[in-house]
Amino acid sequence: xxxxxxxxxxxxxxxxxxxxxxxxxxxxxxxxxxxxxxxxxxxxxxxxxxxxxxxxxxxxxxxxxxxxxxxxxxxxxxxxxxxxxxxxxxxxxxxxxxxxxxxxxxxxxxxxxxxxxxxx
Amino acid sequence: xxxxxxxxxxxxxxxxxxxxxxxxxxxxxxxxxxxxxxxxxxxxxxxxxxxxxxxxxxxxxxxxxxxxxxxxxxxxxxxxxxxxxxxxxxxxxxxxxxxxxxxxxxxxxxxxxxxxxxxx
Numbered sequence: 001x002x003x004x005x006x007x008x009x010x011x012x013x014x015x016x017x018x019x020x021x022x023x024x025x026x027x028x029x030x031x032x033x034x035x036x037x038x039x040x041x042x043x044x045x046x047x048x049x050x051x052x053x054x055x056x057x058x059x060x061x062x063x064x065x066x067x068x069x070x071x072x073x074x075x076x077x078x079x080x081x082x083x084x085x086x087x088x089x090x091x092x093x094x095x096x097x098x099x100x101x102x103x104x105x106x107x108x109x110x111x112x113x114x115x116x117x118x119x120x
Numbered sequence: 121x122x123x124x125x126x127x128x129x130x131x132x133x134x135x136x137x138x139x140x141x142x143x144x145x146x147x148x149x150x151x152x153x154x155x156x157x158x159x160x161x162x163x164x165x166x167x168x169x170x171x172x173x174x175x176x177x178x179x180x181x182x183x184x185x186x187x188x189x190x191x192x193x194x195x196x197x198x199x200x201x202x203x204x205x206x207x208x209x210x211x212x213x214x215x216x217x218x219x220x221x222x223x224x225x226x227x228x229x230x231x232x233x234x235x236x237x238x239x240x
Contacts, residue, residue, distance in 0.1 A: 003123030006139040008169070010227060015135070019126040049128070107130060 005030045007037045013045040013114055014038065014076075015107065019052040027063040034067055038076050045114040046071055049107045051082030061096045068101050077117060079103065081110035125150045127157045133165040133234055134158065134196075135227070139172040147183040154187055158196050165234040166191055169227045171202030181216045188221050197237060199223065201230035 003026060008015040014037055022030070034046070048064070050056075068078045079102045083091075091098065104110035123146060128135040134157055142150070154166070168184070170176075188198045199222045203211075211218065224230035 004140060006126055006137045006172075008128065008135060008137045008227060010130075010135075010231070015128060015130075017126045017128045020124060052126075107128060111130070 004033060007034060009037070009041050009043060010111075012043055012118065013047060013111060014041065014043045015047050015049070015111070017049040017051070017107070021053070021055055022060050022063075024059055024063075027060050031063055031067045031070070035070055035074065038071055038074050044076050045118055046076050046078045047081055047107060047110040047114060048078065049081045049110070050084070050087060051106065053082075054084055054086055056087045056090050058094045058096070061091055061094060065096060065098055065101070068098075077102070077114060079110040079114055081105065081107055124153060127154060129157070129161050129163060130231075132163055132238065133167060133231065134161065134163045135167050135169070135231070137169040137172070137227070141173070141175055142180050142183075144179055144183075147180050151183055151187045151190070155190055155194065158191055158194050164196050165238055166196050166198045167201055167227060167230040167234060168198065169201045169230070170204070170207060171226065173202075174204055174206055176207045176210050178214050178216070181211055181214060185216060185218055185221070188218075197222070197234060199230040199234055202226050 005016060005018060005026065016034065038046070071078050081104045083103060102113065104113050125136060125138060125146065136154065158166070191198050201224045203223060222233065224233050
């Protein structure tokens with residue numbers, strides 16, 4: 001069984017909630033799945049919710065940062081939501097600032113922000 | 121690694137998209153997780169999307185039917201969306217009619233239907 005991360009399509013947005021610790025293989029599979037889904041659905045917004053993630057390492061952080069840049073190249077705006085204190089600390093300590101990544105407190109706020117920016 | 125099914129909370133609803141074939145253990149874990157999440161969040165609507173499910177067996181169908189009844193007991197309305205032709209055929213052939221379960225074509229329509237019924 002291959003535990004892929006489900007990607008939900010809601011209107012013009014894709015919603016992803018990461019609710020368990022990612023291993024490297026699942027993270028790379030997620031990267032590929034998300035880009036394919038953007039291509040396939042023509043979604044122009046993506047919300048990645050990390051509410052349930054309490055540990056992150058540099059590889060996973062890089063994969064997430066990369067997939068955000070890749071999605072942007074494909075024309076989709078990405079908002080990262082629900083980053084926990086411990087995850088924020090780890091990211092900054094690892095030197096990963098995700099400076100040009102939009103964030104929001106939770107899934108609802110992330111989705112609202114996207115809808116605003118996409119002008120709907 | 122325990123591949124739990126992610127449950128997303130959006131406003132007063134919970135969204136679940138089942139995107140791989142469920143084994144019995146995962147299905148039972150999902151049942152427990154969903155009921156806990158309803159209790160924890162006070163959500164009064166649930167959309168279970170089966171768009172990506174192309175095979176279903178009698179045990180999984182029973183678990184899904186049960187969790188819908190259980191959620192209803194707890195005060196949450198459930199809409200089942202995206203049932204594929206093959207799954208619909210299997211369910212009826214297995215004698216599982218899910219008569220009192222609301223259905224909709226896809227996640228968007230399921231969510232709209234819930235919002236209507238919940239009067240928002």
